[in-house]
Amino acid sequence: MTRVIVVDDHALVREGLRTLLQLAGIDVVAEGADGEEAIEAIVRHRADAVLLDLRMPHRDGIWVLEQLRERGEEIPVLVLTTFDDDELVLGALRAGARGYLLKDVTLDRLARAVRTLADGGTLISPSLTDRLLRVVRATEPTADVPATTVQPLTERELDVLRLIAEGYSNREIAGLLHLAEGTVKNHSSTILQKTGARDRTQAVLRALRDGALE
Template sequence: MIRVVVVDDEALVRSGFKLILGAADDIEVVATTAGAEAVDTVRREDPDVVLLDIRMPDVDGLTVLRRLRALPQPPVVAMLTTFDADEYIVTALRSGAAGFLLKDTEPDQLAQLVRTLAAGGVVMSPKASRAVWQSHPGASAVADEEATRVGRLTERERDVLVLIAEGLSNADIGSRIHLSAGTVKDHVSAILTKLRVGSRVQAALLAQRAGLLGDGQWCSGPGL
């Protein structure tokens, strides 16, 4: 079972997510809570995945994220937001979030996205991703600079980057394009270096912004 904690200041949102996810045979929402109790709840329940509201009145979602990331065995955290363009998302991704979801995500997608997170994948709404970065200060200059970095990748490295954005492990990437896991690992290291990013999540987001993924495609794991 994938153990999930939902953190949101609105009781209706918490109950809605619990109802939707609870219908899946392999997912259990072990707790829902507002932000002030989030860290204590996560310590107690030891979930695999936390869905965390990015904007809460009692405590800032970014503060909760930093505290969760500092735990000895931190859960995977994805941010929840109402806004297509939320400047906090950029900071959250740079602080270790594994992606973000709009709160109006289709219910039939939600369980699969949680499975993707639990498997180590990345989940990012393409609509929100574009809006976030277009609204980010200096977005145009950043886009130009990122395009230059992507241009340094070899064709094989671009292939690997797209599969990283799909949430595949090194072994799965190797199986997909007929390379050893060790060779894929070398490609991933080169990609992170050339893109000047510190994680697969950041590389996946850059791939989405660079147009390497389809317009309607989520950055996510297998099956989506």
């Protein structure tokens, strides 16, 4: 059973997520109401993924992500957002979140997203990124997000990257594109090399910024 930690400053939201995830066969092993409780729960409990709110008192979601990166914790984090602050969401992705979902997401979509991250996947759906994309393009290039990709991606690599952005696993991508799973892994490695990205999330962000996934 997939094991997750739920972090949100609203008790009712945490309770609702716990109930829904249990219905989907996902075990909520711990909860947190702020950033410090989140870090404590992550350290104490062995979980496969974290559902993280961004706006919390004392220590927010960005702080949690930065702490995880400093500590070398590799647990995948899925941001749950109301999408009222695009720059905050973008900051979370740059800080290491594997993806994001709106809080009005359906249970099926949420359960699939949790399992996708637990299996090492990424979830940044282009269909949900219109506002976020404008923020990406309006942001001055930084060392984290260079102005251009190192090399252009081939059509097949773009096909793979689009499915990565939608949250599909390597095995699922292989089935959809009629490729061997090893071939998909090779394409994924090449995408990271060409974009100069450290992980799949950053590769999707850069492709979104450059308009490659539109």
